[in-house]
Amino acid sequence: MANCVFCDSEAIFTDFPHVAMQKVQCGLCGEYQIANQLLSHLPDQQDWARTAEILSKAARAASDAGTPLKLKSEPDVLTAIARYLPKAAAEREAE
Numbered sequence: 001m002a003n004c005v006f007c008d009s010e011a012i013f014t015d016f017p018h019v020a021m022q023k024v025q026c027g028l029c030g031e032y033q034i035a036n037q038l039l040s041h042l043p044d045q046q047d048w049a050r051t052a053e054i055l056s057k058a059a060r061a062a063s064d065a066g067t068p069l070k071l072k073s074e075p076d077v078l079t080a081i082a083r084y085l086p087k088a089a090a091e092r093e094a095e
């Protein structure tokens with residue numbers, strides 16, 4: 001068993017070798033798909049801990065909405081964050 005790249009909880013990985021992606025089922029982040037190349041490179045990013053926290057919540061929200069994140073490349077990651085952040089800000093305002 002491997003750990004979720006976003007929240008470091010135990011997660012179930014399903015390998016899709018033909019597209020070099022993994023489906024991840026995480027108790028915290030829900031379900032998402034991520035390219036092998038991102039799995040190995042993302043954690044090297046500067047400020048990764050903060051980005052990972054946002055991605056964990058973005059993945060959960062997308063998974064709950066029935067449209068799991070499919071992160072094939074870096075732009076997909078940025079898009080996921082950009083889509084999620086306004087929602088998070090709106091929720092904070094509603095509190």
Ligand SMILES: [Zn+2]
Nearest residue numbers: 004007026029
């Ligand atoms: Zn997770």
